[in-house]
Amino acid sequence: MSHDAVDLLQSLIRNRCVNDGTPESGFEVRSVGTLVEYLGVQGEVFEPMPGRQSLVYRIPGSDPEAPSLALVPHLDVVPVDAAGWSVDPFAAEIVEGFVYGRGAVDMLNVTAAMTVAVRPYLTGERKPRGDLLFCAVADEENGGQLGATPLVNDRWDLVRADYLLTEVAYPGLSFDDHRTVPVSIGEKGAYWSILETAGSPGHGSLPYGTDNALEKMITALAGVIDTPVPADVTEEWVSFVHNLGLDEESTRRLIDIDQLDDEIDRIAVFDPTLARYIHAATHLTISSNMLRAGTKTNVVADRAHAEVDIRGLPGMDRQFVDSHLRKAMGSAASHVEIRPIMDSDATVSTIGNPLWEAIGDAVEELDGHRNLAPTLMLVATDARFWRAKGTVCYGVGLFDDRMTFSEMLTLFHGHDERVSVASVERTTALYERVLSRFFAEA
């Protein structure tokens, strides 16, 4: 069946469901068509805007008391800059055992694997004990407004579940023969913000003593950039590090808040991407990404507008973020208005339950160990809508050794996105086993 998954992955890539953030983009109807054709059974289709389709199947379990499980992959992908690619990003070519294309790791590989794993339950060949839900959604890459959000808000009767699998599937981590499979159990909060300053216009030839909005903004942003961001060694981080099988010294340094930053600097020398991941997993992060100001070269700037991407660990809420920004901006803070663009708190699911054990069983069968590392995702996914309703949500996949955890991080939304054929096959086998173990044991 894993051969089917590679074919499906290629079709999904070729469907080019590119979500550029506008409601007219995406056009997930194409991939819904592909999935329905493969599954051979019509599901419920939701289409809040023409072309923006999500596809839902709810297969009733044989035991009404048994827990339910939802598979929630997304169908859309982010845009590409084709000039940066060595191949056509939508041809889904296989080169040296890798399927290339936008969506290969985010997340059409998993979408294909889940689709193959769910088919025997839809055809009646297999029967789940609890309800099994398959929900392939649109618009994940733009916050789920035309996909998961209306489904969870308006059709909870249909999409409710005790357990759920979605993003993110990371490759395994391997240190000195100790293998670990990361399982995404939570995600950071997002506190994207607009900063605004105002001033008074005047002639640019007479700057002395003027009220310049751009200069105030630059002073404020310089404070934000220069101030160290708060760190936290969370419970999730400690258990992640303990599962990596590192030597005692490294383990100790990575979970000691006083040594953490030095250890990140040390790791950055040989693996900058891993250092960046560790930093983000243990800190409030702030990335100043947009700045606009003024009207003309010879007019004193009367307004400035900046946008910053801010992500918080569990417990770092909007109040925490604003108070950090105000302190960091120093005396410039009194001139700056902070306006939230996004306020979404961190969400985390607990471990040690029938789904966690089913994943452990499947990994043991396919990879020879049951070392699962609970991992905090740095990005927002559709899982947060279900977690807010009490659903336990994880993300998991099974890769071969041709791609490291760090390499994978650079491919998310990057050039030459690719996944090995063997990894698609292993991930498909993982989902087939997780379903059969979950419904056998739950």
Ligand SMILES: [Zn+2]
């Ligand atoms: Zn994604």
